[in-house]
Amino acid sequence: MVRIELYGVPRLRAGVQAVDVQASTIGDALLQLQRACPQLEPDVLTGGKLNAAYVVAIDGGTLTRDPQVPLNAGDTLVLLTSQAGG
Amino acid sequence: MAAGYFGRYLRLDLTTGVSTRVPIDEATLRHFIGGVGLGTVLLTRETSARFDPLGEESCVAFAFSPLVGTPITTSAKFAVVCKSPLTGRLNDALSSSDFAVLGKRSGHDAIVLRGRAEEPCIVLIDEAGARIEPCADLWGTEKGISQLDEQLQKRHPGFAFAIIGTAGEHGVRYATLSNGGRHAGRGGIGAVLGSMRVKAVGVRGRSPISLHAPNDVLEISRDLAKRSLGNATAKYRELGTVANLATFNRLAVLPTRNFQSSQFEGADALSGEQLQATRAQGRGSCRNCTIGCEHFFSARRGNETNRVKMEYESLFALGPLCGVDDPDTVLAASHLCDEFGLDTISAGGTIAFAMECAERGMLESYGEESTIRFGDAEALLELLGHIARRDTPLGDLLADGSQRAADVIGGDAPDFAPHVKGMEIPGYEPRGLQTMALGFAVGTRGADHNRSGAYEVDFSGEVDRFAPNEHAARLAVQTENRASVIDSLILCKFLRGVFAETEGGLYAAASHMLRAVTGWAIDAAEIEVAAERICLAKKLFNIREGWSRSEDTLPKRFTEQALQDGPAKGAVVQIADLEKLIATYYETRGWRSDGSVSQEHIRTYALDREFASLT
Numbered sequence: 064m065v066r067i068e069l070y071g072v073p074r075l076r077a078g079v080q081a082v083d084v085q086a087s088t089i090g091d092a093l094l095q096l097q098r099a100c101p102q103l104e105p106d107v108l109t110g111g112k113l114n115a116a117y118v119v120a121i122d123g124g125t126l127t128r129d130p131q132v133p134l135n136a137g138d139t140l141v142l143l144t145s146q147a148g149g
Numbered sequence: 150m151a152a153g154y155f156g157r158y159l160r161l162d163l164t165t166g167v168s169t170r171v172p173i174d175e176a177t178l179r180h181f182i183g184g185v186g187l188g189t190v191l192l193t194r195e196t197s198a199r200f201d202p203l204g205e206e207s208c209v210a211f212a213f214s215p216l217v218g219t220p221i222t223t224s225a226k227f228a229v230v231c232k233s234p235l236t237g238r239l240n241d242a243l244s245s246s247d248f249a250v251l252g253k254r255s256g257h258d259a260i261v262l263r264g265r266a267e268e269p270c271i272v273l274i275d276e277a278g279a280r281i282e283p284c285a286d287l288w289g290t291e292k293g294i295s296q297l298d299e300q301l302q303k304r305h306p307g308f309a310f311a312i313i314g315t316a317g318e319h320g321v322r323y324a325t326l327s328n329g330g331r332h333a334g335r336g337g338i339g340a341v342l343g344s345m346r347v348k349a350v351g352v353r354g355r356s357p358i359s360l361h362a363p364n365d366v367l368e369i370s371r372d373l374a375k376r377s378l379g380n381a382t383a384k385y386r387e388l389g390t391v392a393n394l395a396t397f398n399r400l401a402v403l404p405t406r407n408f409q410s411s412q413f414e415g416a417d418a419l420s421g422e423q424l425q426a427t428r429a430q431g432r433g434s435c436r437n438c439t440i441g442c443e444h445f446f447s448a449r450r451g452n453e454t455n456r457v458k459m460e461y462e463s464l465f466a467l468g469p470l471c472g473v474d475d476p477d478t479v480l481a482a483s484h485l486c487d488e489f490g491l492d493t494i495s496a497g498g499t500i501a502f503a504m505e506c507a508e509r510g511m512l513e514s515y516g517e518e519s520t521i522r523f524g525d526a527e528a529l530l531e532l533l534g535h536i537a538r539r540d541t542p543l544g545d546l547l548a549d550g551s552q553r554a555a556d557v558i559g560g561d562a563p564d565f566a567p568h569v570k571g572m573e574i575p576g577y578e579p580r581g582l583q584t585m586a587l588g589f590a591v592g593t594r595g596a597d598h599n600r601s602g603a604y605e606v607d608f609s610g611e612v613d614r615f616a617p618n619e620h621a622a623r624l625a626v627q628t629e630n631r632a633s634v635i636d637s638l639i640l641c642k643f644l645r646g647v648f649a650e651t652e653g654g655l656y657a658a659a660s661h662m663l664r665a666v667t668g669w670a671i672d673a674a675e676i677e678v679a680a681e682r683i684c685l686a687k688k689l690f691n692i693r694e695g696w697s698r699s700e701d702t703l704p705k706r707f708t709e710q711a712l713q714d715g716p717a718k719g720a721v722v723q724i725a726d727l728e729k730l731i732a733t734y735y736e737t738r739g740w741r742s743d744g745s746v747s748q749e750h751i752r753t754y755a756l757d758r759e760f761a762s763l764t
Contacts, residue, residue: 123400
């Protein structure tokens with residue numbers, strides 16, 4: 064099980080703070096996230112892929128947009144907007 | 150003269166009372182565009198090397214731009230450029246709305262104030278020129294800036310005012326200049342105007358703004374307005390910048406208790422999501438803006454409820470940085486800063502520093518004031534007033550900023566004073582965002598998230614935010630260049646995501662706008678050169694004012710103490726790595742390895758008129 068935590072606009076769109084999915088890569092996880100929260104399309108995800116303004120952090124650490132990155136059971140993905148200005 | 154410009158600025162000598170219209174040649178306007186670029190070159194020309202920013206030779210330049218007065222979204226902006234009394238280096242701050250439009254329509258591309266008035270005064274500027282009006286009744290009052298603004302507008306209908314508060318009068322080195330609830334916030338412009346004895350500057354005018362191709366400008370405006378409502382700005386519209394707080398806390402880059410931690414246990418209560426859910430009081434926007442990023446929240450204090458605009462930087466600096474988790478207190482503190490005319494980042498940063506000093510027993514000589522502690526809400530609120538008025542020993546000390554305070558306190562205080570070049574660090578933990586660490590270190594204004602967007606590189610997912618490489622340093626240069634263009638056009642940086650989606654990016658979009666407004670046959674390549682030139686001019690101003698290589702660095706806290714929180718556990722800025730990034734930064738800029746600049750490079754960017762004496 065991989066937990067996806069949502070922050071900012073993704074949380075507003077999805078209406079939940081976190082979603083649990085079964086996934087072995089970031090791409091898998093995002094595809095399942097979109098199925099669980101279809102309201103994330105089109106603003107955050109399109110066809111299970113991150114739109115330009117969004118990025119994920121594995122366990123809150125490394126930031127990436129690469130869908131091929133493998134995940135392990137127990138990992139957490141943090142989905143956030145990459146526009147941090149302010 | 151190209152359309153969109155008047156080809157002149159107004160110089161007012163406060164010492165003599167004489168105002169002069171000074172021509173600006175078209176080459177200068179094309180080289181520097183407007184805003185921060187134009188303000189920097191005018192400040193340089195109007196002053197001599199190593200002048201005292203609070204002395205009789207001081208100077209403040211208000212600069213507009215060719216886009217001001219057009220219908221292009223977010224273009225109602227102006228820059229204020231001076232030498233910072235906090236850093237001793239170039240200070241450029243931006244604000245927006247009526248002052249920008251009416252100031253330009255007074256018939257000037259810029260307004261330059263010099264010297265010192267005989268007595269406290271307001272300055273009124275319109276098409277007829279400038280006049281100085283004594284204002285003893287407005288100086289030294291307990292009234293906040295918003296009340297003074299109302300009073301001035303009743304006294305002088307039709308003018309828009311930029312006003313200093315109590316902090317500016319008392320020379321607080323991070324005093325702001327405020328207009329219509331907005332602030333040219335950083336670097337102490339309010340103190341400079343206070344030293345000139347200028348309480349407020351009022352502008353009005355009806356001069357028409359000429360446009361080379363009005364229909365093209367209209368089309369550009371409609372297109373940009375439409376795209377400004379897209380996904381690239383959703384965060385700012387729907388949550389505002391306060392959305393950063395919860396995210397930054399999760400990533401362990403939320404500066405907490407004077408940068409001793411990067412996660413705050415009280416973050417949930419202060420998060421933008423929570424504020425929106427429990428305290429939302431509507432949105433606002435600058436004049437002529439379609440984004441509407443301003444979010445207001447209710448703040449309760451005793452029997453009083455205020456409607457307070459809140460941004461992430463104020464929220465972090467007066468909340469987690471000071472260990473305060475009560476939203477009412479943080480909102481009240483931000484409101485107080487706005488009314489006193491205090492930069493919230495520097496105020497919060499300096500108070501947080503003092504709280505750490507007090508907890509370490511380093512403020513014993515300050516008597517009762519030495520009892521301040523992290524999380525002490527009442528102490529935070531009281532101290533803001535003492536700083537603004539300089540009416541207690543600790544308030545007076547902290548009014549000079551954390552760098553100077555640390556020098557007075559002594560011991561190892563300078564190692565954890567949270568500043569670069571004297572300017573307090575904004576809400577981006579450098580150890581967890583190490584491209585931003587580079588941006589802070591080399592920033593011409595000091596620690597600055599508005600002139601360097603290096604955090605964008607860290608958040609892009611393209612580099613390791615804990616160990617950025619040389620490529621990241623080159624990308625950091627690009628963020629500075631883009632910021633210099635946006636700040637000179639002038640437009641809102643919250644459009645940068647929109648421009649990133651534009652074919653050819655920002656520079657192509659900027660050239661498109663400038664061609665339509667001015668009639669210049671200007672292309673993206675020329676805009677990019679202008680970007681480099683503006684960044685270089687700021688750097689050269691600093692060299693002229695005494696910059697040394699040793700100031701492009703970070704305090705020891707960030708290079709010697711690893712973070713202990715969550716995903717940032719163990720993160721520290723290795724000084725050798727930072728030096729490599731700085732070397733790449735200098736090289737990318739075309740500077741020498743010691744950060745100095747050759748005359749050949751200065752000539753390449755046609756800056757030899759202003760900086761011929763530098764080697």
